[in-house]
Amino acid sequence: MTEAILLVGGKGTRLRPLTVHTPKPMVPAAGVPFLTHQLARARAAGVEHIVMATSYLAEVFEPYFGDGSGLGLRLEYVTEEEPLGTGGAIRNVASRLHAGPDDPVLIFNGDILTGLDIRALVDTHTASGADVSLHLTRVDDPRAYGLVPTDADGRVTAFLEKPQTPEEIVTDQINAGAYVFNRSVIDSIPADRPVSVERETFPGLLASGAHLQGMVDSTYWLDLGTPQAFVRGSADLVLGHAPSPAVPGRRGDRLVLDGARVAPDAKLTGGTVIGAGAEVGAGARVNGSTVLDGAVIAPGADIRDSLIGAGARVGARTVLDGAVIGDGAVIGDDNELRGGIRVWCAAHIPPGAVTFS
Ligand code: GTP
Numbered sequence: 001m002t003e004a005i006l007l008v009g010g011k012g013t014r015l016r017p018l019t020v021h022t023p024k025p026m027v028p029a030a031g032v033p034f035l036t037h038q039l040a041r042a043r044a045a046g047v048e049h050i051v052m053a054t055s056y057l058a059e060v061f062e063p064y065f066g067d068g069s070g071l072g073l074r075l076e077y078v079t080e081e082e083p084l085g086t087g088g089a090i091r092n093v094a095s096r097l098h099a100g101p102d103d104p105v106l107i108f109n110g111d112i113l114t115g116l117d118i119r120a121l122v123d124t125h126t127a128s129g130a131d132v133s134l135h136l137t138r139v140d141d142p143r144a145y146g147l148v149p150t151d152a153d154g155r156v157t158a159f160l161e162k163p164q165t166p167e168e169i170v171t172d173q174i175n176a177g178a179y180v181f182n183r184s185v186i187d188s189i190p191a192d193r194p195v196s197v198e199r200e201t202f203p204g205l206l207a208s209g210a211h212l213q214g215m216v217d218s219t220y221w222l223d224l225g226t227p228q229a230f231v232r233g234s235a236d237l238v239l240g241h242a243p244s245p246a247v248p249g250r251r252g253d254r255l256v257l258d259g260a261r262v263a264p265d266a267k268l269t270g271g272t273v274i275g276a277g278a279e280v281g282a283g284a285r286v287n288g289s290t291v292l293d294g295a296v297i298a299p300g301a302d303i304r305d306s307l308i309g310a311g312a313r314v315g316a317r318t319v320l321d322g323a324v325i326g327d328g329a330v331i332g333d334d335n336e337l338r339g340g341i342r343v344w345c346a347a348h349i350p351p352g353a354v355t356f357s
Helices: 034-044 058-065 085-092 118-128 183-187 197-207 227-239
Strands: 003-007 049-054 074-079 104-109 112-114 132-138 173-182 212-216 221-223 254-256 267-269 272-274 285-287 302-304 319-321 336-338
Touching: 003 034, 003 085, 034 058, 034 104, 034 112, 034 227, 049 058, 049 085, 058 074, 085 183, 085 197, 104 118, 104 183, 112 173, 112 227, 118 132, 118 173, 118 212, 132 197, 173 183, 197 212, 221 227, 227 272, 254 267, 267 272, 272 285
Parallel strands: 003 049, 003 104, 049 074, 132 212, 254 272, 267 285, 285 302, 302 319, 319 336
Antiparallel strands: 104 173, 112 221, 132 173
C-alpha cells in the first residue's frame, strides 16, 4: 500500500492575514480545514499511512486530526526545528516511512486543490520505471510557476523556475505539486539543511541522469496560495466543480454550517460558505465568498469573491469585492472595499471611511 508525505510547514505569506494565527492548510475551505480535503482524497485513492511534515504553527495539526483514524488513516507528524524547505522536509520524515528502497512514496504540497487521478500517477511511475514522477498541469500564464517540459515519452527534459522572457516559456506544462519518489531517492536528499525540491533536488537529479517522468493531467487544479485562489477553491468545492469526499452537506450554491443564522431574504450564491455561529442580516447578498465562524454580515451588505475572517464584522450596506478581512476585524457601515484589499486581523475601519467614486 502506497504511503504519502504531506508538506504542510510553509509560512503561507501570500495568504496573510489569514495565516497569521492559522497555517495555510488549516484555513477552512468549504467548511473544514483545507487539509481535510487532501487527506480524504488520498484515502479514497488507497493511501493509508501519511506523514505530515510540519514547521510553521506546527502545534495545531495534531490536536485536530489526531492519529487520523477519523478519516480512516494512520497519521504521523514530524516537526522541523528550523524550516527545511520542501526537499529538506521530505528528507526529514524519511525515518517514518515503511517503504523499501524501490517502493513508490507519494508526496503532496499542502496547498493544492486538484482532481488528480492519484492512482494513475503511481501507475505511470511504476510502468515507466522512473526514479521520480511529477503531476504536470497546463496553465495559460506560466510565469508564476515552475515549467516542466517533457519529451514525446513524457520524460522530463528541464526545470525552469518562474520564467519571464518569451524565449524561456518553452511549454505550458507546470509542476502541479504532487510527486511519486522512489524511497531511495528520498534517502539521497541531504539531511539537516534546507533543500528546495523544485530548485535543487529536481534539477540535480536531471543533471545526474536520473529518470524523471511527467504525467499531464488536466483535471481541476488550483494553487490555493493567494486569497483570491483560496476563495475560488472553497466556492468550487461547494459548487461541486472541485472534487472532495470531505465537503460537509450537499453540493450547491451555498453551504450554511450548523449554528449559522441567515435572514430569510439574504441571498447566498456562487458557492458561498457561512461558518458556524456566523450571522447574515436582512437583505445582505453574499456571492462566491467564505464567511468564517462567528463573523457577522450586517443587513444590506453586498459581498463578492471575498474572505471574511472568524469573528469579523462587516457593517450595514458595506460593499466588498475581492477583499480579505482578517479575523476579528471590524468594517463599519457604508464602506466600499475592492480589488484585493486586505484588512489586518482586529483592525477597525470606521463607518463611511473608504469609498470608490
Ligand atoms: P508562501 O509563503 O505564500 O509562498 O507559501 P508557502 O510557505 O506555503 O510556500 P509554497 O507555497 O512554496 O510551499 C509549497 C508547499 O510546501 C506548501 O504545502 C508548504 O506548506 C510546504 N512547505 C514550504 N516550505 C516548507 C518547509 O520549510 N517545511 C515544510 N515542512 N513544508 C514546507
